[in-house]
Amino acid sequence: MEPATTRRDYERELRQAGIRITKPRKVILQILTGSEDHPDAMAIFRRAVKIDASISLATVYRTMKLLEGLGAVHRHAFEGGPARFEHADGxxxxxxxxxxxxxxxxxxxxxxxxxxxxxxxxxxxxxxxxxxxxxxxxxx
Amino acid sequence: MEPATTRRDYERELRQAGIRITKPRKVILQILTGSEDHPDAMAIFRRAVKIDASISLATVYRTMKLLEGLGAVHRHAFEGGPARFEHADGxxxxxxxxxxxxxxxxxxxxxxxxxxxxxxxxxxxxxxxxxxxxxxxxxx
DNA sequence: AATGCAAATGCAAATCGTTTGCAACTGGAT
DNA sequence: ATCCAGTTGCAAACGATTTGCATTTGCATT
Incomplete structure (x- = not known):
C-alpha cells in the first residue's frame, strides 16, 4: 500500500506568506512539483515557455530565489555547471x-x-x- | 621534534612535466606554497602584484588551471563566492x-x-x- | 653569448550564469 | 470597477572566468 504521501501545497504556502500567485509562478510551481529530476534555470525556463510563452528567464531566476527563501526549493551548485533546483518536499x-x-x-x-x-x-x-x-x- | 615534512618541489615537478618555469609561475607558486589559507584568484593576484607588478589576472587563472591539471593545487567552489585554491601538498x-x-x-x-x-x-x-x-x- | 621558435604573457574583448533598473502590467484587497 | 504595491519582461549590468591575438620570453640550440 502506498503511504498517503501528503504533498505540500505550495500555492497555499505562498499565499499564506503574503506572496501573490501570478501566472508565471503557477507555471513554475507546476513544473517543479511535477519533476523528479534536478533541472537548472534554463531547463525550467524551456519547460515553462511551453505552457506560457510569455514567461521570461529573469522571472524564473527571481522565482527560484523567492522559493528558495521560503524553503520551498533547494538550490544545488554541482560542479561545473549552472545551479540546479529541486522542490523541497521529502x-x-x-x-x-x-x-x-x-x-x-x-x-x-x-x-x-x-x-x-x-x-x-x-x-x-x-x-x-x-x-x-x-x-x-x-x-x- | 618536527617530523621532516618533505615539501613538494613544484618547480621541479613542472619542469619534469615539460612546462616552462616563467616569472609569473615562480611568483604564483611561491605565494601558493607560502600560504596556509585558501585564497581566491583575486587574492592571489593581489599578492602576486606586490612581488611582480606586471603579472595579470588572466595569468593567475591560467596558472591555476594548469596547476590544477597537474594535481598541484585543488580548486574549491565554496558557496556564494569565487573559487578558492589550496596547494595540493598534504x-x-x-x-x-x-x-x-x-x-x-x-x-x-x-x-x-x-x-x-x-x-x-x-x-x-x-x-x-x-x-x-x-x-x-x-x-x- | 647570439639565435630561433613554440610556449606563455598581457591586454581587452568575449563568455556564462545570474541579477537588476525600469517602465508597463496585474493580482487581489477595497 | 478601482487602485496600487507587487510583479513582470526586456535589456542592460554584473562578477567570475576564459579567450583571441599580437608581443614577449624561456630555454634548447648553435
Missing amino acids: AHHDHLIDLDTGKVIEFHSETIERLQQQIADELGYDIEHHRLELYGRKRR | AHHDHLIDLDTGKVIEFHSETIERLQQQIADELGYDIEHHRLELYGRKRR
Missing part, C-alpha cells in the same frame, strides 16, 4: 552525480549525518547546513 | 567553512570516507571524487 538527502550523464541520485546516511555533527562539535561549531556530493561513474 | 581532507569569517577549517574522517565508498558501492558507482563541506558558526 526528507533531507545528499547527492551522487553521474559524471557521464549528469543524472543525480539521492542518498542518505544517518551515520554520516551524525559524524558530521560530531566533527563540528569537536571543532566548536554549529552546522548551519552542509553539502555532501559524490561524483562518480556507473560501474560496469 | 593529505586529503574536507572543509568546514565559518559563515561569519569565511575562514576554512580542514578536517578528515576515515569513517565518513569509508561510508561514502560503501554508499557508492551499493548504488553501483565508482567515486571519482567527492566534496563534503560543513557550513557553520562558532559556538559561543
Whole structure:
C-alpha cells in the first residue's frame, strides 16, 4: 500500500506568506512539483515557455530565489555547471552525480549525518547546513 | 621534534612535466606554497602584484588551471563566492567553512570516507571524487 | 653569448550564469 | 470597477572566468 504521501501545497504556502500567485509562478510551481529530476534555470525556463510563452528567464531566476527563501526549493551548485533546483518536499538527502550523464541520485546516511555533527562539535561549531556530493561513474 | 615534512618541489615537478618555469609561475607558486589559507584568484593576484607588478589576472587563472591539471593545487567552489585554491601538498581532507569569517577549517574522517565508498558501492558507482563541506558558526 | 621558435604573457574583448533598473502590467484587497 | 504595491519582461549590468591575438620570453640550440 502506498503511504498517503501528503504533498505540500505550495500555492497555499505562498499565499499564506503574503506572496501573490501570478501566472508565471503557477507555471513554475507546476513544473517543479511535477519533476523528479534536478533541472537548472534554463531547463525550467524551456519547460515553462511551453505552457506560457510569455514567461521570461529573469522571472524564473527571481522565482527560484523567492522559493528558495521560503524553503520551498533547494538550490544545488554541482560542479561545473549552472545551479540546479529541486522542490523541497521529502526528507533531507545528499547527492551522487553521474559524471557521464549528469543524472543525480539521492542518498542518505544517518551515520554520516551524525559524524558530521560530531566533527563540528569537536571543532566548536554549529552546522548551519552542509553539502555532501559524490561524483562518480556507473560501474560496469 | 618536527617530523621532516618533505615539501613538494613544484618547480621541479613542472619542469619534469615539460612546462616552462616563467616569472609569473615562480611568483604564483611561491605565494601558493607560502600560504596556509585558501585564497581566491583575486587574492592571489593581489599578492602576486606586490612581488611582480606586471603579472595579470588572466595569468593567475591560467596558472591555476594548469596547476590544477597537474594535481598541484585543488580548486574549491565554496558557496556564494569565487573559487578558492589550496596547494595540493598534504593529505586529503574536507572543509568546514565559518559563515561569519569565511575562514576554512580542514578536517578528515576515515569513517565518513569509508561510508561514502560503501554508499557508492551499493548504488553501483565508482567515486571519482567527492566534496563534503560543513557550513557553520562558532559556538559561543 | 647570439639565435630561433613554440610556449606563455598581457591586454581587452568575449563568455556564462545570474541579477537588476525600469517602465508597463496585474493580482487581489477595497 | 478601482487602485496600487507587487510583479513582470526586456535589456542592460554584473562578477567570475576564459579567450583571441599580437608581443614577449624561456630555454634548447648553435
